[in-house]
Amino acid sequence: GIQVEQSPPDLILQEGANSTLRCNFSDSVNNLQWFHQNPWGQLINLFYIPSGTKQNGRLSATTVATERYSLLYISSSQTTDSGVYFCAVFQAAGNKLTFGGGTRVLVKP
């Protein structure tokens, strides 16, 4: 099956810093989503981005489907950005999301 790898696995940032999270996938996909998992476990939708670039406030994402990767940018990080970020890819053949292992982000004040 498809492999989804996220890097780095852990990221420690000083408040106000910028960062880039990466998601690589091993096969073509129909769509890709980025999530932020809050401390209570709920997955919060950040982006639905099969290709191209989207921005939402201090967050933006870019997916280059032909090269099988996606990037999530966090600018001017805040302590509330702490948590685990997941990317997940969807393949119509399997009718399911396959998740990466996540990037655990800690933003220090």
Next chain:
Amino acid sequence: KAGVTQTPRYLIKTRGQQVTLSCSPISGHRSVSWYQQTPGQGLQFLFEYFSETQRNKGNFPGRFSGRQFSNSRSEMNVSTLELGDSALYLCASTLGAGEGEQYFGPGTRLTVT
């Protein structure tokens, strides 16, 4: 519009028992998927339902089963619980039958003792 709801939020069971978890999708959404999250295996797909039909199942033993009702609500059942079934169970809803954006509920945290 209300989000995806899951009940119960927390559950403690004993080995050998069975458990039923419930998921109500976003109003108008017709597809429900279930995922298991554990520290060791991460987030893994369990099954997906659309129009009361299971269209895909992940690599889990037959003790894991589910169903979807005509109002799109879904239940999953785990029989003969094992310690390794302790996990966060998440359900997600999608508007249609295909590859639309999935929205997740808050999860049910199951502890098996």
